[in-house]
Amino acid sequence: MSILLPIFALLIVVGVCAYHRFSLAVFAALAASVLVAVGLAGANFTATVVCAVILALFTLPLLITPLRQKLITTPLLKFYTKILPPLSDTEKVALEAGTVGFEGELFSGRPQWDVLLSQPKPVLTAEEQAFIDGPVEEVCKMTNDWETTHVRADLAPEIWEFVKKHKFFGMIIPKEYGGLGFSAYAHSRVIMKLASVSATLSSTVGVPNSLGPGELLLHYGTDEQKNYYLPRLADGREIPCFGLTGPTAGSDATSIPDFGIVCQGEWNGARVVGVRLNFDKRYITLAPVATIIGLAFRLYDPDGLLGPKKDHGITLALVPRGTPGMDIGRRHFPLNCVFQNGPIHGKDVFLPLSQLIGGEDYIGHGWRMLVECLSIGRSITLPSTSSGASKLAAVVTGAYSRIRKQFGLSIGRFEGVEEALARIAGNTYAMTALSQATAAAVDRGEKPAVPSAIAKYHCTEMAREVARDAMDIHGGKGVILGPKNYLGRGWQAAPISITVEGANIMTRSLMIFGQGAIRCHPWVLKEMQAAQNPDPVARLRDFDTNLFGHIGFAISNAVRSWFFGLTASKIGAAPGDAYTRRYYRKLNRYSANLALLADTSMLLLGGKLKFKEKLSGRLGDVLSQLYLASAMLKRYEDDGRPATEQPLLAWAFHDSAHKIELAMSGVLRNFPIRPAAWLLWMLVFPIGRRAQAPSDRLGRRAAALLMSPSDARDRLADGVFLTPCENNPAGRINAALAKVILAEPVERKFLKALKNSDIEALTFPEQLAEGVREGWITAEEKAQLEELRELTWDAISVDDFDSADLEAASLHRQQHMHRAA
Incomplete structure (x- = not known):
């Protein structure tokens, strides 16, 4: 045992020092002291000396810096330089863009949790809360998603005017330029509430406040560009879009074939140096209605008008809608989520250099500009959209599972449904926490490149899973489209969020770990x-x-x-x-x-x-x-x-x-x-x-929270539109939950008495009347059960249409889209 003692002692010191990350000098001193101690305590002398020699041979060359650099570092540096993987310009920009927040602690192997827990809780200002309680609530009440998606294939004109008037498009624009100057957290909360009503509405409001001319101008625009465009974007005089994706350049955006040639041309009656653009873009949200188009292209200067450099790289420009040579207006039709989206084409479109975002100083910096702004947009728009849709689905599916009965039981009591409810509850809790975290990071001044990719991927994937489970629980109620269906359009729209701003397959397999x-x-x-x-x-x-x-x-x-x-x-x-x-x-x-x-x-x-x-x-x-x-x-x-x-x-x-x-x-x-x-x-x-x-037991507890009113359920639903009104069947079902629960004991009492009776009444009204006569229920309880039947019917009923009405609506939609084109 005395032979093994110094070996064990040295191994323990190695483990302790490595666990606590002590420096090499501290390790050497501590190890030497321990070896001396065990030697004095009677450990085998030879074994102790051998351990001491091994310690010295290992530590001394490392502790003497010049010796370490000559014998070890220099050859390793040569080897490292040879195996260092080459990085493309795209990868270099992606790696250098953005900042590192708490995700760096998670990669450290020893997270400093006080860094996370000391971060302030995100809160809304009084002005931001008033906006959500006022204009946001009002536009939610105005929105009829069935009319939007089935009849108009667009938001109603009064909604367009409302969001412009109340500066929904100017949430991120500072007040000095006429915008609302909201925090990222407030921006997230607004999008979340809008998404709980209509994906079309949330997309329409989200895009101008995400990656696009507004954000790019804020970070890189010249003073002249900011002073002219930002007030017009804030109040809706200008509707922006941004053209990046093309037919042959989707996720590989840096390979865009769109190009601009530096040349001289006419602009506002004067001969100026500018750029002649040729481009072909698609999938551009708001393009059909946009008045100012942000554009990414590769800039070439074959005649050397800007200097000796010929290929300046990706550059960004602002193109007014009426610019000659630009073709814009036709629409894509994205899975019945009918937000304005379409292609943009341009042939020999001339712009002066003053229309380049940031002016001449930012020529060739377009990819870096996009990557930095994209991380902010990914942190807010898509996570908050997913959160809003999932929050609504969670609480309303919980209420529906309590109201809807089969075999005499609420369907939420069946273990198969309970399992799906638990997934809905857990995933919604997780994604809303993630969405809040990334918005808070933006408010702290971070540019969260890696967290934004995490949030984009996982929020949209979890939202798809929530939508799938909610549809499964609702059955035919979710399948039959119409004004009473509050899930169908969200289910159709789920793949859109997964596809945009970098397909999820690419985000997961290349971006998250590749950058992280x-x-x-x-x-x-x-x-x-x-x-x-x-x-x-x-x-x-x-x-x-x-x-x-x-x-x-x-x-x-x-x-x-x-x-x-x-x-x-x-x-x-x-x-x-x-x-x-x-x-x-x-x-x-x-x-x-x-x-x-x-x-x-x-x-x-x-x-x-x-x-x-x-x-x-x-x-x-x-x-x-x-x-x-x-x-x-x-x-x-x-x-x-x-x-x-x-x-x-x-x-x-x-x-x-x-x-x-x-x-x-x-x-x-x-x-x-x-x-x-x-x-x-x-x-x-x-x-x-x-x-x-x-576990199943834990899932039962999570599912139960969705089916009964509680403060936890209220917090999970916080921030979505649940006001019961004609245009919000989901809000009506959620509001009915408390009354349904209060009526359940009376319902059980009545059904038990009915089962054990020999009355011949077959209709529900006749059975209630008989129950009062027999003394099973009181007149007040009869009224309670009648209300329960009305609430249940409102929850489970679906729409039906005359074939001619569906044909007329289809023709109207085609005519409307043709006029828009």
């Missing part, structure tokens, strides 16, 4: 930048610092992964209360796992990793679920740790943990270098995969 592995990693980007430093002295110094910081980081994550896996994440410092502390510990483990897997993948696969899209997608899933779970915990803390929300938090968190372990298992089972995969499995899953999907 470099942008969020504490050492990788620094190493890349150091290796490319033209100063050889600084290059060696900086690479040395970052390289050995990275090595220590990797060792620490290996130790932390193994320790947390071995103890099932039950040990370790963590914030939170007695209920959530276990969740933080799990995320500490998964953070170390992610850092370890990412480091190993990048080291062993190198540049090939970006072509291993399945592995990259799974690693992205781990990062995404870590960020999602963190957002849920932040929401729970911001809400004051409400005990009533614990079933929703627990379901969503266990779902995320289960998905994390499935994704990591998928990485290791498919890792191409098998010995490395076996070793990683022992470090990541030393006692096997432990996380399980949410």
Whole structure:
């Protein structure tokens, strides 16, 4: 035993120092002290000396900087430079754009939770709340989505005028330019409420406040451009759109074939230097009604009018609608979500250089401008649209499941329906937390490139799952279109959000981990930048610092992964209360796992990793679920740790943990270098995969929250349009829930008496009358049951039409679209 004692002591010191990330100098001093102590305590002298020699041979060359740089760093720098994967200009811009927030902590293997929990809770100002309670509520009451989608194929003229008058298109424009100057959080809340009424309405309002001329001008426009266009955009005199996507350049936007040639031409009666544009764009939202078109194209200067450079790269311009040579007006028809969308074509369209966004100073910077603004748009518009639609579906499907009865029971009591309700509740809780987190990041001044991709992908995917489950529960009620259907159009629109601003397949398999592995990693980007430093002295110094910081980081994550896996994440410092502390510990483990897997993948696969899209997608899933779970915990803390929300938090968190372990298992089972995969499995899953999907018992508690009024249910529904009115059948069903629950005891009493009686009445009114005569129910209870029948009928009824009416509506829609074209 005395022989093994110094070995065990040294291993323990290695583990402790690696776990806590002590510096090499601290480790060497602590290890030496421990070896001296065990030697004095009677450990075998020879074994102790051997351990001391090994310690010295390992640490001394590393602690002497000139020696370390000469013997180790220099050859490694040469090797690293050779294997460093080449980055395209597109990738370089994407990596350099945006900022890193808490997602960087999740990649650290040791998240500093106080960074997250100290962030202020997002709140609305009094002015923002008044806008939501006033104009937003009013336009929701005005909107008839059936008329919009089936009859007009457009918003009603009075709605167009209303949103212009109340500056819905100017939410992000500062007050100094006549806009509302709202926060990102307020912008998100407005879109969320509009989306709960009509996808057409929310898209129409969302696009001018997302990626487009308004946002680009705010960040990059010249003073003249801002002073002229922003007031006009704010009050609706100008309707903007932005042309990026073309027939041959979708997700690969930097390969756009659209081009502009620098030349001289006529503009407003004067001969000026400008650009002659030729372009072909499609899928452009608001294009058919736009008056000012933002355009991305590649700028060439063959005659050298701007200097010796011929290819200036992607550049952005503002094209007024009436500019000669531009063809605009026809419409696409996106899955019955009839927001204005269409192609734009241009041949020999001449613009002066003053119409380039940012003027001559921003020539060639178009892709960077787009990437930076796109991260902000992705953080708000699509997540809040998904949240609004899902919140409405969650609470109304819960109410419908309580009201709708089959076999004498509310359908929500059947376990199959209960399972779907639990998914709806948990996914809605998760996506609304994620949507709130990314909007709050924008308000803190961040440009959340990686979180925005996470939010775009996962919110739209979860919204599709919520829509699917809601449709399944509603059955024919969701299938039969008409004024009483509040789900059908949302179900049809689900693929639209998944497709726009980067298809979800690309977002998951290329963007989330592809950007996150470099942008969020504490050492990788620094190493890349150091290796490319033209100063050889600084290059060696900086690479040395970052390289050995990275090595220590990797060792620490290996130790932390193994320790947390071995103890099932039950040990370790963590914030939170007695209920959530276990969740933080799990995320500490998964953070170390992610850092370890990412480091190993990048080291062993190198540049090939970006072509291993399945592995990259799974690693992205781990990062995404870590960020999602963190957002849920932040929401729970911001809400004051409400005990009533614990079933929703627990379901969503266990779902995320289960998905994390499935994704990591998928990485290791498919890792191409098998010995490395076996070793990683022992470090990541030393006692096997432990996380399980949410239990049936937990699902029952989550589902029950949707079927009964409570403060947790109210918080889940907060911010969507639930006012019961003629145009809002969903609001009427939700409002009926409380009355239905109050009538349930009377209904059970009446049905039991009816079953045990021998009365011959067959119709419900006659049965009620007989019940009063027999004394089963009182006259007041009879009135209560009559109201219950009316509420139930309103909830379950669907529309029917005369064939001629449907034909007439179709013809009217065709004529309307023809006139619009």
